[in-house]
């Protein structure tokens with residue numbers, strides 16, 4: 001098999017790429033990188049040589065000698081390289097810009113502030129307790145979701161933008177999974193909740209769920 005995804009079952013950035021690979025119906029080899037075991041396997045020399053940022057995911061295509069980090073770059077590469085069976089970005093430039101803006105609302109403005117290394121820094125440098133770390137994550141997710149709910153209220157039907165799945169849905173669903181982990185009341189966000197329910201009925205999203213991965217811990 002030539003495609004490999006190094007990731008972690010509960011990493012939302014890895015989860016995004018799993019959904020995209022499934023939607024593209026691509027076979028791939030999943031290589032678990034445990035973010036806590038052994039002090040964090042993302043810091044090992046072997047992983048750092050693949051991804052100097054010491055974050056997951058890393059995507060590799062051995063046939064083309066391609067090593068990529070950043071879930072958005074990986075998914076856009078997949079979308080351009082494999083046009084079938086679905087396109088994940090709309091054909092019109094303004095629609096594409098709107099989809100990318102929503103993915104960045106999540107990937108740039110919500111997920112990074114609640115990343116593991118940020119939470120560890122809050123504990124190590126500022127003595128934050130586990131409960132305070134959880135409140136921190138909940139706060140930033142709620143702030144981001146309040147804006148996204150307003151943004152997609154008029155554009156969403158089955159999915160964030162109408163009846164076609166896009167990159168926006170691929171980024172939203174892992175963030176909803178994180179929101180539920182941090183006890184966010186999803187009833188505050190009826191449109192996001194409806195889109196998440198629709199996506200989570202699709203095989204590509206079900207197979208990508210954290211609990212369905214080989215490295216999942218119950």
Ligand SMILES: N[C@@H](CCC(=O)N[C@@H](CS)C(=O)NCC(=O)O)C(=O)O
Pocket residue numbers: 010011012013014035040042054055056057069070071072107112115116117118
């Ligand atoms: N912007 C990156 C985010 C990557 C990222 O933050 N990965 C997290 C898991 S979701 C990670 O590896 N965290 C390990 C750490 O913080 O040490 C992407 O979209 O790929």
